[in-house]
Amino acid sequence: MKSKLILFLAIIMGLITTFLFYNYVETLNKEKLSNHKMATILVAQQNIHKNQKISKQMVTLKDIPQKSIPPQSVKSFSEIENQILTADIVKGEPILKHRLQKQSEETLLVAKKIRKGYRAVSVGVNMVQSVTNLIEPEDIVDVVFSEEIKEINKQKLIRTELILQQVRVLSVGRRMIESTKEDPYVEYSSVTLELTQNDAVKLVNASERGNIHLILHSKIH
Template sequence: MRSKITLILAVVMGLVTTLLFYKYINEMNTSPEVNVKLVEVVSTKQEILENQVITNDLIELVKVPESGAHPQAIKDSEQVIGKIALTNITSGEIILPHRIGSGAEESLFVSRKITEGFRAVSIGVNFVTSVSNLIEPEDIVDVIWTHENKDTGEIESEILLEEIRVLTVGRRMIESIPDTEYVEYTSSTLELSADDAVTIINASNTGAIQLILHSRIDDEDVIKDEE
């Protein structure tokens, strides 16, 4: 008899313990969550390259905890659209003010684009010598010098400089996009060493200068695409 009573008490206590356990778990699951305040900040959808114009399809608003948001993080996409990336901005990066600038601001600071140890030198060009005004900032060109041979009196052309980086065309420092208004330019600014700067200035005063354009397509990229 006693064994039966003990068994019944054990079963009842087990049921009570089980009920209490499930009640505790249920209370844990239904307890109110801690409220975390979120704020929207502007982030990149994909990598944005230096000097690239930032358009709406390159950015998005993302929500982050207010406590973890950078104090200078931009919260309004309108403050970013149309600006220029001053450096490469990685995909998913929160955009900060010092990473972007306006075209007007950048046109005043061509010195920011010059590689250390080099110089910026402008030369006069026309529609023909600038490859029909199709040369863009960041293109690579060779410089051709056409002049009269003092010994023979014949007109000669030779490659004066090779693989020269273009900093600006006219006053435009960034590559044009489909919506960019066409403006014919009459000068191009090149990045040169000090010695090459002297060479091209002398050549422009003793003959005619013409630019020839390099391809931007990398042979290795072509091979990868074919594979």
């Protein structure tokens, strides 16, 4: 009787052990399958700079494990068409929705571009004064002021001086991002600069007295 009981208990324990082992193997298989589940997201095909409008040539689709997908990842180009980056992205980095803004929102953000302690002030410029409209947002310029001081023997005497140096351009016309191949060129007649309060007053005063010319700095260092 005792041997039968021991045999019965051994069979029961064997069944329990088999069940637990089978359940453990199934759990491992499910985790392995879950880890290998792939999903497609959009990543940068090149370095993309802040304030650039994204084009199809700048991005590509990439399969990555589903568990590794960052929050707010973009899964198709249609989700971000005609949108602009609010931060730099390096090649291979996922495109994230919170780093994008619609182009229609661009003109609402000029106040957000101004650094603390600075002001935005606009001056009128023609083609010559604006380096043939080649100045772009985020360029650095110097400001030259010239005025007629007197006329002697029908000859005008002009005084010219450099009044401001290394000034950041916030916008040209109403455009606050650098032009791209996708954006048609639009001629402008004003430039908005970022200046301290005193320098802003100085610039306005100079523009009322005479002519303002902008000198463009090189971006190559």
